[in-house]
Amino acid sequence: ETGVTQSPTHLIKTRGQQVTLRCSSQSGHNTVSWYQQALGQGPQFIFQYYREEENGRGNFPPRFSGLQFPNYSSELNVNALELDDSALYLCASSLEGSFRETQYFGPGTRLLVL
Amino acid sequence: QQQVKQSPQSLIVQKGGISIINCAYENTAFDYFPWYQQFPGKGPALLIAIRPDVSEKKEGRFTISFNKSAKQFSLHIMDSQPGDSATYFCAAKYSSASKIIFGSGTRLSIRP
Numbered sequence A: 001e002t003g004v005t006q007s008p009t010h011l012i013k014t015r016g017q018q019v020t021l022r023c024s025s026q027s028g029h030n031t032v033s034w035y036q037q038a039l040g041q042g043p044q045f046i047f048q049y050y051r052e053e054e055n056g057r058g059n060f061p062p063r064f065s066g067l068q069f070p071n072y073s074s075e076l077n078v079n080a081l082e083l084d085d086s087a088l089y090l091c092a093s094s095l096e097g098s099f100r101e102t103q104y105f106g107p108g109t110r111l112l113v114l
Numbered sequence B: 001q002q003q004v005k006q007s008p009q010s011l012i013v014q015k016g017g018i019s020i021i022n023c024a025y026e027n028t029a030f031d032y033f034p035w036y037q038q039f040p041g042k043g044p045a046l047l048i049a050i051r052p053d054v055s056e057k058k059e060g061r062f063t064i065s066f067n068k069s070a071k072q073f074s075l076h077i078m079d080s081q082p083g084d085s086a087t088y089f090c091a092a093k094y095s096s097a098s099k100i101i102f103g104s105g106t107r108l109s110i111r112p
Helices: none
Strands: A005-007 A010-013 A019-024 A031-037 A044-050 A053-057 A064-068 A074-078 A087-094 A109-113 B004-007 B010-014 B019-025 B033-038 B045-050 B056-059 B062-067 B072-077 B086-092 B106-111
Touching: A005 A087, A010 A019, A019 A087, A019 A109, A031 A074, A044 A064, A074 A087, B004 B086, B010 B019, B019 B086, B019 B106, B033 B062, B045 B056, B045 B062, B045 B072, B072 B086
Parallel strands: A010 A109, B010 B106
Antiparallel strands: A005 A019, A019 A074, A031 A044, A031 A087, A044 A053, A064 A074, A087 A109, B004 B019, B019 B072, B033 B045, B033 B086, B056 B062, B062 B072, B086 B106
């Protein structure tokens, strides 16, 4: 088990609502990445936060936004939820500057949009 | 654009057999190739990883074979066990980028 924790574990929302997901990184890690994993597919990179700033973004619209806090924990916010946002949202922590930045994943938050 | 292609989509192997999962990549700038194992309801867990300057890496029953010229790499699981039943993802990354690019996954089932 990695030391990455995520909350909540499951969440049900309706279309148009907003959601906030939370992640605590592994001890000693200062970088957090977020991924979306649709059912039966590989994780897709949303964005990464390092030193409280966005450090790379995948092909996701602006209604996906994030924050990183001084203790390196992070939030993923999704506005105006759509049915296709239903997925497992994974947080991964890493140590910037470590060799090729191995990323360690949390258990994920399962989001269902109705 | 699928930068990492993985096959097969699903695989059934008898206990004690060898499981083989293949991946191909397009971007020659990739310099780190991890494999992740994911059990239902869990996040992906790093299994083993390789750099392109090495042709093979072995950790216990798990071996990565890497063919730089063909831009292909594969995972071999020797003496496959029922506990190995999971979904396996190959992935690729380059040092200057923040994201890991995953393959589409292989669902492996080991028959007792």
